[in-house]
Amino acid sequence: MLYLVRMDVSLPHDMPAAQAEDIKAREKAYAQDLQRQGKWQQLYRVVGEYANYSVFDVESNETLHTLLSGLPLFPYMKIAVTPLAPHPSSIR
Incomplete structure (x- = not known):
């Protein structure tokens, strides 16, 4: 499953x-x-923020949560997760 994750x-x-x-x-x-x-x-x-957008490809919500909560900076982060699905108009 693909996830778009913003971390501040x-x-x-x-x-x-x-x-x-x-x-x-x-x-790192x-x-x-x-x-x-x-x-x-x-x-x-x-740009201009201590933040990132990332794309994760993992098996489940639980797997993503485990990976994110394992980040050393996790206690200092605000995280927003958006599950992604293929778009029917995409040529890829």
């Missing part, structure tokens, strides 16, 4: 820089591993 990140302003950098490094490694597995198919930055 809001780190606490008083979070120590070293802690923020550690979380971001773990987030986790995201890149999911991309290599083919589960996180596309990742786009939202």
